[in-house]
Amino acid sequence: AQSVTQPDIHITVSEGASLELRCNYSYGATPYLFWYVQSPGQGLQLLLKYFSGDTLVQGIKGFEAEFKRSQSSFNLRKPSVHWSDAAEYFCAVGAITGGFKTIFGAGTRLFVKA
Amino acid sequence: DTGVSQDPRHKITKRGQNVTFRCDPISEHNRLYWYRQTLGQGPEFLTYFQNEAQLEKSRLLSDRFSAERPKGSFSTLEIQRTEQGDSAMYLCASSLTNEQFFGPGTRLTVL
Numbered sequence: 001a002q003s004v005t006q007p008d009i010h011i012t013v014s015e016g017a018s019l020e021l022r023c024n025y026s027y028g029a030t031p032y033l034f035w036y037v038q039s040p041g042q043g044l045q046l047l048l049k050y051f052s053g054d055t056l057v058q059g060i061k062g063f064e065a066e067f068k069r070s071q072s073s074f075n076l077r078k079p080s081v082h083w084s085d086a087a088e089y090f091c092a093v094g095a096i097t098g099g100f101k102t103i104f105g106a107g108t109r110l111f112v113k114a
Numbered sequence: 115d116t117g118v119s120q121d122p123r124h125k126i127t128k129r130g131q132n133v134t135f136r137c138d139p140i141s142e143h144n145r146l147y148w149y150r151q152t153l154g155q156g157p158e159f160l161t162y163f164q165n166e167a168q169l170e171k172s173r174l175l176s177d178r179f180s181a182e183r184p185k186g187s188f189s190t191l192e193i194q195r196t197e198q199g200d201s202a203m204y205l206c207a208s209s210l211t212n213e214q215f216f217g218p219g220t221r222l223t224v225l
Binding site for chain 1: 147149154155156157158159162170205207212213214215216217218219
């Protein structure tokens with residue numbers, strides 16, 4: 001069965017510091033991978049996606065993620081965090097069967113300290 | 115605005131009452147999905163439609179839940195005899211390819 005694990009429930013980083021959010025997935029075929037961000041009271045916003053090709057993908061707001069098939073990972077990174085990045089981040093895998101329904105991880109809440 | 119819209123944004127109801135939520139997808143999208151998100155968790159898949167056909171339902175979708183998409187456009191999700199455990203954010207998404215676009219959600223509180 002497909003699953004997504006985000007091992008860190010919450011992370012605190014200083015503004016201006018680098019960020020890496022971890023994500024591991026379980027899926028029987030080549031996955032479609034996503035990172036979403038959700039601010040309090042807001043809907044899910046897509047940060048970036050990986051379908052195929054270059055394993056380093058660039059997204060919005062200066063985020064990037066790297067797909068590593070050997071490690072079943074899709075970690076999200078940002079070189080310099082801004083206070084406005086404080087939010088909940090969800091890694092997700094899209095299942096090719098089932099109409100591309102999306103399986104989400106439990107999320108990592110990012111806190112940014114001044 | 116051509117994004118996914120959901121109505122209402124908030125719903126407070128008493129246990130045992132029925133509630134209905136509406137989702138309007140992006141107009142050219144043929145797939146529509148419903149998810150449920152509880153506090154501190156990621157969204158969980160409930161069901162999806164391709165055009166008007168409901169093609170998959172999660173085990174999470176008990177008999178009290180029913181979803182429709184009668185003309186392949188908007189969709190409704192009804193919960194009968196609500197329970198406190200139904201309190202959650204109900205998210206709708208639509209897609210044409212393998213990327214889903216999410217609406218703002220309907221937050222349900224069952225007292």
